[in-house]
Amino acid sequence: xxxxxxxxxxxxxxxxxxxxxxxxxxxxxxxxxxxxxxxxxxxxxxxxxxxxxxxxxxxxxxxxxxxxxxxxxxxxxxxxxxxxxxxxxxxxxxxxxxxxxxxxxxxxxxxxxxxxxxxxxxxxxxxxxxxxxxxxxxxxxxxxxxxxxxxxxxxxxxxxxxxxxxxxxxxxxxxxxxxxxxxxxx
Amino acid sequence: xxxxxxxxxxxxxxxxxxxxxxxxxxxxxxxxxxxxxxxxxxxxxxxxxxxxxxxxxxxxxxxxxxxxxxxxxxxxxxxxxxxxxxxxxxxxxxxxxxxxxxxxxxxxxxxxxxxxxxxxxxxxxxxxxxxxxxxxxxxxxxxxxxxxxxxxxxxxxxxxxxxxxxxxxxxxxxxxxxxxxxxxxxxxxxxxxxxxxxxxxxxxxxxxxxxxxxxxxxxxxxxxxxxxxxxxxxxxxxxxxxxxxxxxxxxxxxxxxxxxxxxxxxxxxxxxxxxxxxxxxxxxxxxxxxxxxxxxxxxxxxxxxxxxxxxxxxxxxxxxxxxxxxxxxxxxxxxxxxxxxxxxxxxxxxxxxxxxxxxxxxxxxxxxxxxxxxxxxxxxxxxxxxxxxxxxxxxxxxxxxxxxxxxxxxxxxxxxxxxxxxxxxxxxxxxxxxxxxxxxxxxxxxxxxxxxxxxxxxxxxxxxxxxxxxxxxxxxxxxxxxxxxxxxxxxxxxxxxxxxxxxxxxxxxxxxxxxxxxxxxxxxxxxxxxxxxxxxxxxxxxxxxxxxxxxxxxxxxxxxxxxxxxxxxxxxxxxxxxxxxxxxxxxxxxxxxxxxxxxxxxxxxxxxxxxxxxxxxxxxxxxxxxxxxxxxxxxxxxxxxxxxxxxxxxxxxxxxxxxxxxxxxxxxxxxxxxxxxxxxxxx
Numbered sequence: 001x002x003x004x005x006x007x008x009x010x011x012x013x014x015x016x017x018x019x020x021x022x023x024x025x026x027x028x029x030x031x032x033x034x035x036x037x038x039x040x041x042x043x044x045x046x047x048x049x050x051x052x053x054x055x056x057x058x059x060x061x062x063x064x065x066x067x068x069x070x071x072x073x074x075x076x077x078x079x080x081x082x083x084x085x086x087x088x089x090x091x092x093x094x095x096x097x098x099x100x101x102x103x104x105x106x107x108x109x110x111x112x113x114x115x116x117x118x119x120x121x122x123x124x125x126x127x128x129x130x131x132x133x134x135x136x137x138x139x140x141x142x143x144x145x146x147x148x149x150x151x152x153x154x155x156x157x158x159x160x161x162x163x164x165x166x167x168x169x170x171x172x173x174x175x176x177x178x179x180x181x182x183x184x185x186x
Numbered sequence: 187x188x189x190x191x192x193x194x195x196x197x198x199x200x201x202x203x204x205x206x207x208x209x210x211x212x213x214x215x216x217x218x219x220x221x222x223x224x225x226x227x228x229x230x231x232x233x234x235x236x237x238x239x240x241x242x243x244x245x246x247x248x249x250x251x252x253x254x255x256x257x258x259x260x261x262x263x264x265x266x267x268x269x270x271x272x273x274x275x276x277x278x279x280x281x282x283x284x285x286x287x288x289x290x291x292x293x294x295x296x297x298x299x300x301x302x303x304x305x306x307x308x309x310x311x312x313x314x315x316x317x318x319x320x321x322x323x324x325x326x327x328x329x330x331x332x333x334x335x336x337x338x339x340x341x342x343x344x345x346x347x348x349x350x351x352x353x354x355x356x357x358x359x360x361x362x363x364x365x366x367x368x369x370x371x372x373x374x375x376x377x378x379x380x381x382x383x384x385x386x387x388x389x390x391x392x393x394x395x396x397x398x399x400x401x402x403x404x405x406x407x408x409x410x411x412x413x414x415x416x417x418x419x420x421x422x423x424x425x426x427x428x429x430x431x432x433x434x435x436x437x438x439x440x441x442x443x444x445x446x447x448x449x450x451x452x453x454x455x456x457x458x459x460x461x462x463x464x465x466x467x468x469x470x471x472x473x474x475x476x477x478x479x480x481x482x483x484x485x486x487x488x489x490x491x492x493x494x495x496x497x498x499x500x501x502x503x504x505x506x507x508x509x510x511x512x513x514x515x516x517x518x519x520x521x522x523x524x525x526x527x528x529x530x531x532x533x534x535x536x537x538x539x540x541x542x543x544x545x546x547x548x549x550x551x552x553x554x555x556x557x558x559x560x561x562x563x564x565x566x567x568x569x570x571x572x573x574x575x576x577x578x579x580x581x582x583x584x585x586x587x588x589x590x591x592x593x594x595x596x597x598x599x600x601x602x603x604x605x606x607x608x609x610x611x612x613x614x615x616x617x618x619x620x621x622x623x624x625x626x627x628x629x630x631x632x633x634x635x636x637x638x639x640x641x642x643x644x645x646x647x648x649x650x651x652x653x654x655x656x657x658x659x660x661x662x663x664x665x666x667x668x669x670x671x672x673x674x675x676x677x678x679x680x681x682x683x684x685x686x687x688x689x690x691x692x693x694x695x696x697x698x699x700x701x702x703x704x705x706x707x708x709x710x711x712x713x714x715x716x717x718x719x720x721x722x723x724x725x726x727x728x729x730x731x732x733x734x735x736x737x738x739x740x741x742x743x744x745x746x747x748x749x750x751x752x753x754x755x756x757x758x759x760x761x762x763x764x765x766x767x768x769x770x771x772x773x774x775x776x777x778x779x780x781x782x783x784x785x786x787x788x789x790x791x792x793x794x795x796x797x798x799x800x801x802x803x804x805x806x807x808x809x810x811x812x813x814x815x816x817x818x819x820x821x822x823x824x825x826x827x828x829x830x831x832x833x834x835x836x837x838x839x840x841x842x843x844x845x846x847x848x849x850x851x852x853x854x855x856x857x858x859x860x861x862x863x864x865x866x867x868x869x
Contacts, residue, residue: 015364015371015393017762022238022774026219032242032773053396136222138232138368139375177396183463184391184403184822 003081004063004148005120006171008155009056012178013141016041016054023136024058024118031111036118037133042160053177055159056142058118058133059084059105060170067117070100075115081146082171083120091115102163103170120144147171191218195699196616197623197632198237199306200765201299201327203367205625206233207702208240210617210637217244217617217638225701228347228628229369235762236769243615244641248599248771250612251642259593259608269643269653272609277657279565279592280316281665287561291544294320294563296551299327300570300768303621303634304681305648305674307529309569309596312651314541315532315667320563321543322551324853326576328483330492331517331855333846337492337728338499338740340718343711344519344627345478347373351380352512353478355470358386359498360409361482364393365762367627371397377478385470387412390759390827391820402467404457406755406825406859407488411456413497414741416468417504418450419461425472427506434715435503437727437740444739453743458822471505476512484759487858490744492846493737496728500740503724509712518626522705524686525622529677532667549856550841552583568595569613569647572767574602578856580836581809596647599771602833612644619646620674622681622695629705631690633678633698648674736845752806752862756784756838758830767831785818785827786865793823794867801868806838806861812868826863838863 021037028036037058061084068076068084075090076097086097086106091114098106098115106117121131125144129135134142145152155173157165191211198206207223220240224231243249253272254264283292295313313319325332335342350356350373363370378384378399386395387402387409395401404412420426421442431438454461471477479502485494495517502508502515533541546554546563551573555563566587577583587593587606595607604610618641621634640646645653655668682695690703697703708714719725725740732738760766763775784804786796796802802815804826811834821827828835844855 013375015368015397017364017368018235019233019238019368022235023221023233025774026221026238026241029219029241033777035774035777136232136238138234139371180396180399180401182391182395182401182403183460183466184401 002148003146004171005082005144006061006147006173007058007120008143008145008152008173008175010141010143010175011053011055011159012175013139014039014054014056015139017138020056020133020137020142024132027132030116031109034107034109034116036116040161055161055174056133057103057172059120060103060168060172061120063169063171066100066102066168067097067106070096072096079122083122085119085122086115086117088112088114088116102167145173147173192637194635194637195223195633195701196220196637197621197634197702198233199301199303199616199621199623199634200236200768201302202765203363203625203627204229204234204369205302205623205628205630205632206237206369207630207632208233208237212637215638217241223632223702226630226632227702227704228630232369234368235775236765239769239772239774240615240617242772242774243598243769244617246599246771249641250597250599250610250644252612253643254610256604256608256610260605262605269645272611273653273657275609276592276594276654277661280658281661283564283591289561290316290319292320292561292564293567294322294546294555294565295567295569296322296546296548296571296573297569298548298571298576300572303616303623304525305529305619305621305646305677306570307527308646308648308651309567311529311532312655312666312668313567314530315655316665318542318544320546320558322548323543323545323851324548324847325851326549326856326858328486328518329847329851329853329855330844331481331483331486331495332850333848334486334492334495334499335517336850337731338496338503338719338725339712342518342520343708344516345514345711346629346709349512349514349710350374350377350478353377353382353476354474354512355477356382356384357470357477357479358384358394358398359479359481360388360485361480362388362392362394362759363480364397366760383470383474385467389757389822389825400466402459402463403822404459406757407485407490407494408457409485409494410490410497410741411453411743412459413494413501414445414448414743415450415453415457415459415464416471417501417741418445418448418453419464419468420472420504421445423468425468426504427472430506431504434508435724435726436721437725437738438504441500441726441739441741445741448743456743456745471501471507475505475507476510477502477505477507478512479507479515481515481517484757484859487844487855488860489842489844489857491844491855491857493742493744497741499724500726503726508724509710509715511710511713514711516711519629519711520626521707522629522631523624524683524689524705525681526683528680532669545852547841547853549578549853551577552579552586553841555586556582556589562589564591566590566593568593568603568607570596572601572603574606575767575833575836576830577836578839578841579808580839596650601767611650612642614640614644614646618644619648620678622678622698629707630702631698631705632702633695635699646674648677734849749862752864754824754826754863754865755859756804756806756826756828756861756863757859758835758861759827761829761831764829764831770831781814782829782832783814783816785816785821787819787821787823788817790823791815791817794865796865796867803866803868804838804863805865806863808840809837811835811837826865
């Protein structure tokens, strides 16, 4: 059976340190404004007080990728293992993919005049290495999971602020944060 | 693919718990990327966002390329000059001042923790080599706590972080490792997985508190009061460890009698907590051992700061939570810093007697600078710090600097401090120089080798010291004792001894090029239960403290003082993407990090009519600033927070002496977190 690789982001472990984002930037030597992964804060009023959490997302390597449909030159392919690959050699920089993606994942590189996005480091995966963000997260909060094989306990596909998953069926899943006990004095 | 790069070893020299080893990847003389070094047993190949961003620091478009002269000072009219001219100007002024005052006391050095590498002591060594000069002494960071730990234990040790895996209870007391020490979190998570409970005690509901099982909110600076309340509960309920106390402590009877007289009600009132919280903490400390306590630096930046640390130390001791695997009251360590510090002592025989410093308190630098009149300070060398954004009494400082004849700053970038300088000398980064760096938290030592040529005309501080020394000796034989003929590697070599090599299990410092090494110190702090105090035991009653006009008791209720005109406390808490004024100018951080602002509770804001994101006024005894307001329910309604990299915050700060610091760091700490303020809406 074909694989269905996707990210599993553990919000319980994530501390919002941005090491995933910046280690990826450093490894791929991206221009100052470019990034393939981003860490965003889920504000208290979204998650429900008093929990505040961070969520790290890259390309969601969707089952039904909107970028691939929108690309006029066929620069996007979906591999058998589920990874959505963008071929920069074919890309004409029209930015249609960026507009089509509900998660605004593909970014325009103003120097190369091409789009750019996370490839789940497939060339590393193919030789048995982990993607950079997975390897460099100090808290082991990002994993690659074959969702055809396992359905991790407590994993959810929808979190506040995340676009409706029925559009493109993203493979990214999340483990939510659990609040502790507090003795606060006002 | 890595085969195409040349790979070099580096270490992050910033003032941070982690002191990470870094690998640099260079191609065609250009540093292409950096990663962590897997051979480092504490950081394990992982860096923080700041670390991964070093490429953008090294090749930042604003990085200084040449020596620059500003004439007149403060005019913003900068001119590129050659190194020869720069060294001539500096050496000429030093000689002139030496003739005028017949001493070198008019020369002053102000260096701090911008780079903690051992070879970055070069300028101190250079100044020492001139005989007696003026020097900023003391420490704005950890001096009260260092004295407190000294009074209690006699020296400074920490446990290996792996030790925490044996803990049943972890108390993160006034520390926010999620923001300031990310590598420790993995150990804490692993301890959690093994069943430990994590408790965070902090005035702010920090990101760390959010990751903890329990959060206890206290009033700023009341850590000692909280510890005392817990101790009192422990006494009343017979929860102390009698055997441990008898064997390893002195002064128990005196301390017990003293605590007996204190009022629980008053203790609770001071720390702002309930008896239920006290009971919970007391039972964790006594019944769920070992207890690992990590004490942060913020709680000792109070007038009673040293006493806060002593109180927690005493609490750990009376519950038998010292020296046993998985326990301890951790603060910071010096045990692995086994360097010879020969770089500091280049005195030839004829200068040795004349060496020494005329001290200028680093925390009260502006006033001390103006006080010295015999002779006055006329020449200031600023290095490893951004003096103008990280000092108290900043207006007085600006005034004091006007009386100086030459101000030289060594920097990577133009800063607020360079605006007040005559000369700016471009410094190399850790990717362009040799160095060795140790940590004040973990026990690993790393080497730093050059990966690339110095950026344009930048030079290492060691090279600058050598150049200057050489020039001065051309003017006048034997004027400077700083060695001019020693290579960088020789400077490293002389920092090691056979004993140090043994502790590192190496025979030569070059073996560090194969990877960082752990210094062979005890895995559990005070595991042998040997204490270097006068009594050889943990001192719950310290005669040394008494001799220094301090409370001899490791505990007490010290009212921290309040001021009805300034009813709120403004805390200066560190943020994750910058270290004080460092890393301010990186594009990617501007994206991920919020605009500098002040945080206050929305209910307090409502009471004062302050809108979110509007401008508000903050007034202290020292001054007034206008700043953008942001809301945070992480605070109580009497506390505000600002990050210490905020360019305006100095206007509010003067020097308020903390209780301790004199013994270990030659000067009392600054009670930076006793910043009483009032707030109003702008209009």
